[in-house]
Amino acid sequence: NxxxxxxxxxxxxxxxxxxTLQCAQDMNHEYMSWYRQDPGMGLRxxxxxxxxxxxxxxxxxxxxxxxxSTTEDFPLRLLSAAPSQTSVYFCASSPASxxxxxxxxxxxxxxxx
Amino acid sequence: AQKxxxxxxxxxxxxxxxxxxxxxxxxxxxxxxxxxxxQPSSGEMIFLIYQGSYDQQNATEGRYSxxxxxxxxxxxxxxxxxxxxxxxxxxxxxxxxxxYKLIFGSGTRLLVRP
Numbered sequence: 001n002x003x004x005x006x007x008x009x010x011x012x013x014x015x016x017x018x019x020t021l022q023c024a025q026d027m028n029h030e031y032m033s034w035y036r037q038d039p040g041m042g043l044r045x046x047x048x049x050x051x052x053x054x055x056x057x058x059x060x061x062x063x064x065x066x067x068x069s070t071t072e073d074f075p076l077r078l079l080s081a082a083p084s085q086t087s088v089y090f091c092a093s094s095p096a097s098x099x100x101x102x103x104x105x106x107x108x109x110x111x112x113x
Numbered sequence: 114a115q116k117x118x119x120x121x122x123x124x125x126x127x128x129x130x131x132x133x134x135x136x137x138x139x140x141x142x143x144x145x146x147x148x149x150x151x152q153p154s155s156g157e158m159i160f161l162i163y164q165g166s167y168d169q170q171n172a173t174e175g176r177y178s179x180x181x182x183x184x185x186x187x188x189x190x191x192x193x194x195x196x197x198x199x200x201x202x203x204x205x206x207x208x209x210x211x212x213y214k215l216i217f218g219s220g221t222r223l224l225v226r227p
Contacts, residue, residue, distance in 0.1 A: 033213065035215075040220075041220075042117075042206075042217030042218050042219050042220050043158070043204070043206075043217045044217070045216075048213055059216075088156065099146075099213050100146050100148065100208075102148070102160060104157060104159075104160075106157055107156050107157070
């Protein structure tokens with residue numbers, strides 16, 4: 001049981017490049033979400049999903065796309081990276097019936113130059 | 114809109130003493146949940162404790178307890194018998210029961226002195 005996994009751990013992009021941050025969970029959780037954490041700040045919700053095929057926007061969705069084709073995977077896509085997207089990205093999952101049990105991945109540190 | 118405020122950017126506590134980390138919130142929803150997370154220097158987010166708005170008793174988990182004062186809209190975290198390993202960032206967060214979105218505060222950095 002690996003919990004919530006994220007790849008890559010570190011990534012450097014140039015402005016305008018695109019990439020996908022991967023997130024997977026093996027706990028059969030319905031709910032998955034993406035957060036970003038900027039230096040000295042708490043986490044802010046980017047997008048979330050309450051099940052396969054269902055996604056919705058969080059506080060800071062601009063510049064990011066998500067899809068949820070399976071229960072296990074919830075990738076986050078940056079279509080055209082900007083320096084303002086330099087941050088640490090966390091993926092989380094929880095069972096729908098116990099939403100308060102949020103399991104976080106280890107994070108991806110992204111730098112956009 | 115919901116809001117979480119943590120007014121203590123940093124705190125010190127002596128090992129083996131108790132410490133209280135403050136958290137106030139603002140929401141118009143009658144049903145909501147309050148969380149505390151710990152983030153050590155390694156970066157992972159560790160769930161500590163949860164309190165539902167309708168829970169009558171304050172939540173406790175080992176050395177962690179949540180001092181929930183609904184009328185004052187506060188949800189302070191109390192850590193008893195502090196340990197060196199408690200040195201970390203601590204985040205308070207809120208969500209509505211009807212929503213899966215977590216709104217985080219800006220955090221409090223706790224340093225435990227030997």
